[in-house]
Amino acid sequence: MTQARRQGSKEPILSVTSLNVDFATAGGLVRAVEGVSLDLHLGEVLGIVGESGSGKSVTCRAITRLLPLSARVSGRILLEGDDILALDENDMRGIRGEKIAMIFQNPSTHLDPLMRIGRQIGEGLRFRLGRNARQARQEAIGLLADVRISEPERRVDSYPHELSGGMKQRAMIAGALACQPRILIADEPTTALDVTVQSAILDLLRDIRHGRDLAMILVSHDLAVIAQMCDRILVMKDGRVVESGEAEEVVQRPQAAYTRILIDSQPEIMARRRSGAGHRAPLRAERPGEAMFRIENLTVEFSGRGGLLSGLLGTAAPATRAVTDLSLEIGHGETLGIVGESGSGKTTLARCLVKLVLPTAGRIWFCGHPICTMSRRDTVDYRRRVQMVFQNPYESLDPRMSAAQAIAEPLLRHRIAKGGAVGHRVRELMGMVELPVSLATRRPRQLSGGQCQRVAIARALAMEPQVLVADEITSALDVTIQSQILGLLQNLRERMGLTIILISHDLGVVRTFCHRAAVMQGGRLVETGAVEDLFGRPGQDYTRQLLAAIPRMPHTDLRGQSQSPPAAANP
Amino acid sequence: MEQVTGQGQASFARAPGLLLLGGAIVLAYILLAILAGSVSGYDPDIIDLNQLLQPPSALHWFGTDHLGRDVFSRVIHGARIDLYIGFAGVIAPLLIGTLVGLVSGFFGGPLDALMMRLVDLTVAFPFFVLVLAIVAALGPGVESYFIALACVGWVTYARIIRAEVLVIRSRDYIAAARTLGLHPLYILIRHVLPNAISPVAVYVMTDIALIIVFGASLGFLGMGSQPPTAEWGVMIADGQTYISSAWWICFFPGVAIVLLGLGFSFLGDGLASLLRAGR
Amino acid sequence: MGLFQLLIRRCLQLVPILIGISIVVFALVRLTPGDPARLLVGPRVAEEVLVEIRQRYGLDQPLPIQYARYVGQLIIGDLGHSFRYKIPVSQLIFNHLPPTLFLVCYAIVLTLIPTLILATVAARRQGQWPDHVIRVIGVAGMTMPVFWLGIMMSRLFGVSLGWFPVSGYGEGFVDHLHHLFLPAVSTAIWVTPILVRNLRSALLEEMDSDYVLAARSKGLPEGYIFRRHILGNSLLPTLHLLGVLVAYLLGGTVIVETVYAVPGLGQLMINSVLARDYFVIQGLTLYFALATVLVTFAVDVATAAIDPRVKL
Amino acid sequence: TIRMATPYKATVLDPTKSAAAGEIELFGQLYARLLRRSADGKLEPGLAESWEVSDDGKKFVFRLREAKFSDGSPLTAADVAFSLSRALGEGSAYPAPFSAIESVEAEDERTVVVNLKAPAAPFLGYMEIFNAGIVSKADVEARGPEKAFTENPVTSGPFMVKEWKPNDRLILERNPHYWRTGHPKVDQVALIEVADTNTRIAMLQGGEIDVARDAPFAQVGELDASDKIDVPLHPSTVIYMTLLNHGRAPFNDIRVRQAAAHALDVSALTKAVTHGHATPANTTLPEALLFHHKDYPGISQDVAKAKALLAEAGAPQGEAVIMVTAGSVLSEQLAVLIQAQWAAVGLKSKIEKVDVGLWWDRLTTGDYDAAPSWWYNETEDPDLAARWALCGACGNKSFYTNYNNETVNQLTEQALNEIDPEKRKALYIRMQEISTEEVSQIPLYYPPYTNAYSTRVKGLMLSPALQWNFEDAEIVE
Ligand SMILES: Nc1ncnc2c1ncn2[C@@H]1O[C@H](COP(=O)(O)OP(=O)(O)OP(=O)(O)O)[C@@H](O)[C@H]1O
Numbered sequence A: 001m002t003q004a005r006r007q008g009s010k011e012p013i014l015s016v017t018s019l020n021v022d023f024a025t026a027g028g029l030v031r032a033v034e035g036v037s038l039d040l041h042l043g044e045v046l047g048i049v050g051e052s053g054s055g056k057s058v059t060c061r062a063i064t065r066l067l068p069l070s071a072r073v074s075g076r077i078l079l080e081g082d083d084i085l086a087l088d089e090n091d092m093r094g095i096r097g098e099k100i101a102m103i104f105q106n107p108s109t110h111l112d113p114l115m116r117i118g119r120q121i122g123e124g125l126r127f128r129l130g131r132n133a134r135q136a137r138q139e140a141i142g143l144l145a146d147v148r149i150s151e152p153e154r155r156v157d158s159y160p161h162e163l164s165g166g167m168k169q170r171a172m173i174a175g176a177l178a179c180q181p182r183i184l185i186a187d188e189p190t191t192a193l194d195v196t197v198q199s200a201i202l203d204l205l206r207d208i209r210h211g212r213d214l215a216m217i218l219v220s221h222d223l224a225v226i227a228q229m230c231d232r233i234l235v236m237k238d239g240r241v242v243e244s245g246e247a248e249e250v251v252q253r254p255q256a257a258y259t260r261i262l263i264d265s266q267p268e269i270m271a272r273r274r275s276g277a278g279h280r281a282p283l284r285a286e287r288p289g290e291a292m293f294r295i296e297n298l299t300v301e302f303s304g305r306g307g308l309l310s311g312l313l314g315t316a317a318p319a320t321r322a323v324t325d326l327s328l329e330i331g332h333g334e335t336l337g338i339v340g341e342s343g344s345g346k347t348t349l350a351r352c353l354v355k356l357v358l359p360t361a362g363r364i365w366f367c368g369h370p371i372c373t374m375s376r377r378d379t380v381d382y383r384r385r386v387q388m389v390f391q392n393p394y395e396s397l398d399p400r401m402s403a404a405q406a407i408a409e410p411l412l413r414h415r416i417a418k419g420g421a422v423g424h425r426v427r428e429l430m431g432m433v434e435l436p437v438s439l440a441t442r443r444p445r446q447l448s449g450g451q452c453q454r455v456a457i458a459r460a461l462a463m464e465p466q467v468l469v470a471d472e473i474t475s476a477l478d479v480t481i482q483s484q485i486l487g488l489l490q491n492l493r494e495r496m497g498l499t500i501i502l503i504s505h506d507l508g509v510v511r512t513f514c515h516r517a518a519v520m521q522g523g524r525l526v527e528t529g530a531v532e533d534l535f536g537r538p539g540q541d542y543t544r545q546l547l548a549a550i551p552r553m554p555h556t557d558l559r560g561q562s563q564s565p566p567a568a569a570n571p
Numbered sequence B: 001m002e003q004v005t006g007q008g009q010a011s012f013a014r015a016p017g018l019l020l021l022g023g024a025i026v027l028a029y030i031l032l033a034i035l036a037g038s039v040s041g042y043d044p045d046i047i048d049l050n051q052l053l054q055p056p057s058a059l060h061w062f063g064t065d066h067l068g069r070d071v072f073s074r075v076i077h078g079a080r081i082d083l084y085i086g087f088a089g090v091i092a093p094l095l096i097g098t099l100v101g102l103v104s105g106f107f108g109g110p111l112d113a114l115m116m117r118l119v120d121l122t123v124a125f126p127f128f129v130l131v132l133a134i135v136a137a138l139g140p141g142v143e144s145y146f147i148a149l150a151c152v153g154w155v156t157y158a159r160i161i162r163a164e165v166l167v168i169r170s171r172d173y174i175a176a177a178r179t180l181g182l183h184p185l186y187i188l189i190r191h192v193l194p195n196a197i198s199p200v201a202v203y204v205m206t207d208i209a210l211i212i213v214f215g216a217s218l219g220f221l222g223m224g225s226q227p228p229t230a231e232w233g234v235m236i237a238d239g240q241t242y243i244s245s246a247w248w249i250c251f252f253p254g255v256a257i258v259l260l261g262l263g264f265s266f267l268g269d270g271l272a273s274l275l276r277a278g279r
Numbered sequence C: 001m002g003l004f005q006l007l008i009r010r011c012l013q014l015v016p017i018l019i020g021i022s023i024v025v026f027a028l029v030r031l032t033p034g035d036p037a038r039l040l041v042g043p044r045v046a047e048e049v050l051v052e053i054r055q056r057y058g059l060d061q062p063l064p065i066q067y068a069r070y071v072g073q074l075i076i077g078d079l080g081h082s083f084r085y086k087i088p089v090s091q092l093i094f095n096h097l098p099p100t101l102f103l104v105c106y107a108i109v110l111t112l113i114p115t116l117i118l119a120t121v122a123a124r125r126q127g128q129w130p131d132h133v134i135r136v137i138g139v140a141g142m143t144m145p146v147f148w149l150g151i152m153m154s155r156l157f158g159v160s161l162g163w164f165p166v167s168g169y170g171e172g173f174v175d176h177l178h179h180l181f182l183p184a185v186s187t188a189i190w191v192t193p194i195l196v197r198n199l200r201s202a203l204l205e206e207m208d209s210d211y212v213l214a215a216r217s218k219g220l221p222e223g224y225i226f227r228r229h230i231l232g233n234s235l236l237p238t239l240h241l242l243g244v245l246v247a248y249l250l251g252g253t254v255i256v257e258t259v260y261a262v263p264g265l266g267q268l269m270i271n272s273v274l275a276r277d278y279f280v281i282q283g284l285t286l287y288f289a290l291a292t293v294l295v296t297f298a299v300d301v302a303t304a305a306i307d308p309r310v311k312l
Numbered sequence D: 001t002i003r004m005a006t007p008y009k010a011t012v013l014d015p016t017k018s019a020a021a022g023e024i025e026l027f028g029q030l031y032a033r034l035l036r037r038s039a040d041g042k043l044e045p046g047l048a049e050s051w052e053v054s055d056d057g058k059k060f061v062f063r064l065r066e067a068k069f070s071d072g073s074p075l076t077a078a079d080v081a082f083s084l085s086r087a088l089g090e091g092s093a094y095p096a097p098f099s100a101i102e103s104v105e106a107e108d109e110r111t112v113v114v115n116l117k118a119p120a121a122p123f124l125g126y127m128e129i130f131n132a133g134i135v136s137k138a139d140v141e142a143r144g145p146e147k148a149f150t151e152n153p154v155t156s157g158p159f160m161v162k163e164w165k166p167n168d169r170l171i172l173e174r175n176p177h178y179w180r181t182g183h184p185k186v187d188q189v190a191l192i193e194v195a196d197t198n199t200r201i202a203m204l205q206g207g208e209i210d211v212a213r214d215a216p217f218a219q220v221g222e223l224d225a226s227d228k229i230d231v232p233l234h235p236s237t238v239i240y241m242t243l244l245n246h247g248r249a250p251f252n253d254i255r256v257r258q259a260a261a262h263a264l265d266v267s268a269l270t271k272a273v274t275h276g277h278a279t280p281a282n283t284t285l286p287e288a289l290l291f292h293h294k295d296y297p298g299i300s301q302d303v304a305k306a307k308a309l310l311a312e313a314g315a316p317q318g319e320a321v322i323m324v325t326a327g328s329v330l331s332e333q334l335a336v337l338i339q340a341q342w343a344a345v346g347l348k349s350k351i352e353k354v355d356v357g358l359w360w361d362r363l364t365t366g367d368y369d370a371a372p373s374w375w376y377n378e379t380e381d382p383d384l385a386a387r388w389a390l391c392g393a394c395g396n397k398s399f400y401t402n403y404n405n406e407t408v409n410q411l412t413e414q415a416l417n418e419i420d421p422e423k424r425k426a427l428y429i430r431m432q433e434i435s436t437e438e439v440s441q442i443p444l445y446y447p448p449y450t451n452a453y454s455t456r457v458k459g460l461m462l463s464p465a466l467q468w469n470f471e472d473a474e475i476v477e
């Protein structure tokens, strides 16, 4: 018996009926969510999956009433029988944090840049649960440890900008869990996490759920995660619920056409169907001569900052080593996957490659030219050839520029297209990344996470680069769009010999898409090799752990799956 | 079915309101300035020694001053010179300051250090010496005032905008723009500036009002408008000895400045919320 | 790097600037027409007397020589003597410094608290009547010329009510507080609205940022969110504005000092300029430069303390 | 304590080093002179008990009374000789009054002999003016002139310096050794420099001071009406006038000058500016001086005549520059009025407001056309006044107007040496007639002092020649 069934007779703790959300935009009202209804019981996990931009995040925010001011909400949201939409802000405050906590999709902007994360996590404790500062700090350290942040005593005093993407996300989770809410709304809580950490976090959530009868709404693109974690699943598309039901049911016997596509395009499944390497073009014969990139003994340090007082006393915190003594070669036309623990220096490495971070030591050659000592003009040329998609697409878009402007900018500035051709090319690029043209005038704030992601990809592709450094480009995308984007990249790779450096936590994607993979841990390169070798015969413990932690689509007994503790124990 | 809209109203829905109100006030002043001659009824500089210090009446709506001039027409004509002072006085500091702040904050390093010491220097520079030198060189008048302001006033803008830029330049969208191989100056203008400008937009509107008032305070150095020009600040200064006997000499120009200041204030806030809504 | 070293470095950076500023000021004041000798001894003197005075002070020498002499004096720590008062410039500055410092600190204290409160109210009640009331009063306060305000306040609080003295500096701390109350308030009245406007706008900017949303989602009290999250993030531009204003104020609040007869640096400066008391002007310039650097440094340190992303 | 707020600054305490208004008023309090003036303006013995004049009027012998400096040391003839020599010698700011002196000798402890180059009618009067004060020879020689006059100068007058805060205030305390026993009646006098008129008034009204120098005319009536404040309007030697630059067009042409004078309605202008508290001026010399030409009609307004004169002279090119000192409200008002009335007869002008330093520079270099301004005389004798304002050969080009009339120049010297008052009077009247007729300047009005006194102070007044009698004043509660 599932949890839901056990409590089926009882009133749902949260019940949403025909929720509509409209946004006032320059182009008039836009409906983001239409007639969504859902029930959530204590101890139950409700999964929401769906197309990127289908209204998942908006629904979640509507429940906590945290939509932007331009939103018009109608419908009914009952929390323990009270209509949330009718409450005033004061009562609402009483509900948030303790009754409903929220993990936002976009951790980096949801953390106050000026406050140490320990404090941010402890805030709820202090104000909702009356802890004093020291207790709150202690508990924050505990929570950080729970979410598997290493050295929590040190990290508790870090500022958000000193954390890696995954760390921020975990800090966010810790903050939401702090007050032991009854309902947790988790909007893609694990997108920036590597599989080992992800499974640990999922375990943690599962434990809490059982221990505290937590009700949870989990939004994710990772069907495997959803299937593992959830009792019931809601599938959304275009603002509507297209299907909902018991998790097992939906996964095994999808009714709606969209659900079927969704499940089918799961890369793992795809990979299995298409006999391994079929998806991946074999690397063309090694070109002789220089590698595309040659990285030698790269080390990057970030100077620590221990607050003003310690600066005064000369006891500033020690520098953080993000990358240590890393050497690597990347060939022409190769697709290199970089995987590794969250905080292991992947993003830092990527930023070094595009000259955003200067190495503390070591050198990088691009086609035989050292990039660190390039002249300004060469740098411009270099950047035209090497493009990066940032881990956090929302942050990487100018808040004042519409999607179309952002994509058109490089075209115009580099005279890649002229006059009317620009508009045409922008539409073409938007089409390539599956962005509806109607979003052209939207600003980043008015886009969903996945939509921002695609704008960023389109912008990078607009440059027609030779190298694409893609930092977690698939994490915010649902599997259908994910596979379309990957297909697009593959196409480019085949047609134009695009070299891709793909940083991803999704080992499935790396395995099916990349030629070679590099595994990083603690700033060091642990292992590198062709994916078949690496995934088939991992040489290092860490790689093995990673592989073991990949969540899988349950095919047999869903119940047993979801109740058996660590996923790592799976075969 | 209920309508719930966050808290309060959408800020961008309000922006045009403020902008319109502010714009309307300022526009009204501009119109007055243009039409001053036909609105006022009296020549603002005509002296009538038989009509000294008359209280407001049907004949002289705002009364007459200590030289028997019609305060109403002086206030109206004052719009001309004061708007000119306000706008012309703010333009150079705004442009110079914004530029320096942007460049200095964005590029950082030795350039920044140099610029900021230049800012220190300018703040430290004895303004009155500057004013005297300029007046001596160019002769007294409002133009000298503008030049003195341009030499000094930019500092405030530079500091404000630099503070913003320092934060913005570490944002990812600037990094992204860099990786697009865009020219740093272009990034500065297109990405940094629009995101850093809003405190400046607010301050500039404040500054216009301050400039108008400050000009009058500098009268004792031969700065600002020359008599008998009808200028609000000077009118207030002239009227101060008559505060107890003829309040209207100071009062009406004062009201004129306050109203104009309000207009600019609305305009500034409206502009700022428009900029906010643009994100 | 320790704060102290940074400060030292700032001051070292200052040296070339001081040289520059002193040359410029030196040249400017001397090239500006206006004969200090005549201003010194009154109009009715004979021409020979003026010549003699110019000789005595070396004003008849070519400028570079005069400057070299001045620098020579500076090196041994002598700012020169005032033409008018025949006393060392350093002593003159030292005498006038306390009232100005006191007044500026006083005015800042009177400014900061209302600024925070008013900006907060205005931002949180954006577009509602408290916002508008604050705006109207603020604009009125800002646009009211200080000399005019001074008269009104003197008349009301000094003459009619007799609560506060209308002039002077007084003796002893409490007396200073009493004497400088009206000047400080008059200063605060125009400084506060400037800061309020800017802070309000910055607050509004931060109020709809994502991390505020996140803080709300934790059910934190609005007041706390405001203080800890919104305020800190909004403070920077206002802080810099305040820094510039304070630096200007430290140069003496000429008009306020004149209106309330406070014997401060502003008065000293303007009188020295009007009298072409060259060495006093130059000495004051050096002081201003030092004061400005200190204020700027303080602001920069505060910025770095508030925002970890900003490095000193 | 009598507290006085004044816009005039005390910058030096050495009586020979300044002739600016603030010091003129101050020196008299610090340094006694050989003669003094009684309350009604008569010359009477000061440090000199008695004096004799030789028949040719060239030798004066003064007998000193027994007096002491503030440090208790005796005041001797040597001190007098020393002081007078400083006043007329090199480094003296204003030696003009003593130009007639050939030598000053201390004959013995008590006797001072002054030899003149030629008889000089106003000479005795000059032994009373501000820079004829007696300083201690011993002290000045011991400490050197710079130190001796900055740190606690040794004084001979009713007061000595208690505390001096340059650019702020000067606190005087009674000199216990002052020769007039029983004077001063008050312990202290505080001279507070307050530049702003309204502040001074507010301070007086608020009871923070006892005397406010120079209340604005606009407030005289109102202040006087208060039962705590008096504004007695004592006569002064001040005259407001407009300087005209004879050195260049248009005012180098006498017809244009006359037109400019005829264009003005001086009495209306006086009334407007001073609220009727001043007398319109009829000659180029101040009313309070001896030998002022009371009955002279002056130049009256006559627009037609002004236009005719202008036409005759040929319409002047361009705009005349009316230069005023920034910060002087009255001058500015005058400039505006003059500009308007000139415009009415077709004389175009523009006003330029410049700071004092620049004003003097432009004045002395002749870079102006008209300049409304004012001046005063340190004595009631017109000699210095004529030298300052009318004489083109006395070193300052008639107040830098470049007015230079040989007759007037000669008359000036003649009048100095003429002893007979009646004859002198005739000479000065001629000078006034000539200069007014030729419009050397345009005289505007003779203002009284508008000092406002708290009723606490009794017996205090400012003499027309800018000397306070603090020593006679009292405080009554
Ligand atoms: N402030 C806004 N103004 C206008 N439209 C908005 C706004 N916020 C979201 N939308 C639109 O609403 C739709 C739903 O957005 P939502 O963020 O819920 O998508 P999502 O399902 O979470 O997608 P993703 O998986 O990409 O995060 C999108 O089409 C988006 O463009």
Ligand SMILES: Nc1ncnc2c1ncn2[C@@H]1O[C@H](COP(=O)(O)OP(=O)(O)OP(=O)(O)O)[C@@H](O)[C@H]1O
Binding pocket: A161, A162, A163, A164, A165, A166, A167, A192, A193, A194, A302, A303, A320, A321, A322, A341, A342, A343, A344, A345, A346, A347, A348, A349, A391
């Ligand atoms: N600006 C910075 N200042 C200080 N430390 C930093 C800074 N940026 C990154 N770090 C640290 O460097 C390390 C590597 O960070 P990086 O962002 O490269 O990790 P990552 O591998 O991309 O992780 P994730 O998968 O979570 O995004 C982390 O420990 C992080 O805290």
Ligand SMILES: [Mg+2]
Binding pocket: A056, A057, A058, A105, A187, A448, A449, A450
């Ligand atoms: Mg989303």
Ligand SMILES: [Mg+2]
Binding pocket: A164, A165, A166, A346, A347, A348, A391, A471
């Ligand atoms: Mg990363």
